[in-house]
Structure formats: C-alpha cells, structure tokens
Amino acid sequence: MTVMKQGAVFICVLAGALSLASAADKVSADSHVHAAHTHGLGSLELVVQGGMLTAHFDIPMESLLGHEHLPRTPAQKKAMVELQAATGQASYFITLPAAAACKLVSLQVNAAMFKGKTAEHSDLDAELEFSCSQPSALTQIEIPLFKKHVRLSALKVDMVSPKGQSSVTLKAKDPVLRW
Numbered sequence: 001m002t003v004m005k006q007g008a009v010f011i012c013v014l015a016g017a018l019s020l021a022s023a024a025d026k027v028s029a030d031s032h033v034h035a036a037h038t039h040g041l042g043s044l045e046l047v048v049q050g051g052m053l054t055a056h057f058d059i060p061m062e063s064l065l066g067h068e069h070l071p072r073t074p075a076q077k078k079a080m081v082e083l084q085a086a087t088g089q090a091s092y093f094i095t096l097p098a099a100a101a102c103k104l105v106s107l108q109v110n111a112a113m114f115k116g117k118t119a120e121h122s123d124l125d126a127e128l129e130f131s132c133s134q135p136s137a138l139t140q141i142e143i144p145l146f147k148k149h150v151r152l153s154a155l156k157v158d159m160v161s162p163k164g165q166s167s168v169t170l171k172a173k174d175p176v177l178r179w
C-alpha cells in the first residue's frame, strides 16, 4: 500500500513537470495518470556514428490521430488504417540527405492502438536504422512528420552525432535537425 502511494505521488510530480497547461488540465481531469505524456510533444533519440544512423521516435497518438481512444467513426477507422500503412515507410518519419546514400536497414513500429488496445494515453513507437555509404554528407535530417500532423508541435531530441552529445527541441516551423 505504501509503495503504491509513493508511486502515485511520483507520477503526479512527473506529470506536472512535463506538462504544458493544456496537458496538465487533461491529466488532472483524468482519473488515471499513468503513462502521461504531453500532447503535441514527441521525442526522438538519434545516434549517428560512422555510417550508421538510428532514430527512435515516441509520438503521442493524440498528435497523429487527434484522439487516443480506439477509432469509432468510419472516418477515424480510415485514418488509423492509413496511419498504420504510412508508418510502414521510413520516409514518413525522416528525410536523409540524398548525397549520404543511406539505405534502410530496419524499421519497427509499435503502437498499442494498432493492436486494438487502448489506454488513458497511447504512443506510437518507431525505431529506424540506416546504413549510409557517404557518412560525410550526413550532416542533417528533416522530419516530415510535422507537415503531416499539425497537432505535433515539437520533438524533444537527444542526439549523439560526430560532434558530440546534445539535446535540442525541434519545432514544426523549422523541422531540420543539423549537426
């Protein structure tokens, strides 16, 4: 019982620290606060080393579909089917410089909602790995997700590049990450 209480307090503090005002309202209005995230804010972990680039995205489903419940209307069902198909393409997430001559090695997408599961908050998790034969040309990436999903306003990026480790917030108005 004590452990559960401590856990609940910790989650509340975490949710408060992470939240923008609108998300804070939602969290406080919700009865379940587990797995809280901030709507409109995704995260990207990027590692560029040698000719390898790995990118791990975590995006609130609310930013992609406008809701986190399972689709109800025909339009919502259609939108989720289309999202699932689209996220099977690496180009949906990331645009690499053509000169870097990158090839997709692997793409894994996981979303509980695609499996018919729902929760208070739901994310899309995507992990992409590329191998590039001209790594010297690999100096930036563009994130096309922003243009496709206006509800996604920012990505918190933690990256390791040949220039070192850095954390930046990438905004929709300038969706190019340079290093």
Ligand SMILES: [Zn+2]
Binding pocket: 037, 039, 060, 062, 068, 120, 121, 122
């Ligand atoms: Zn949510």
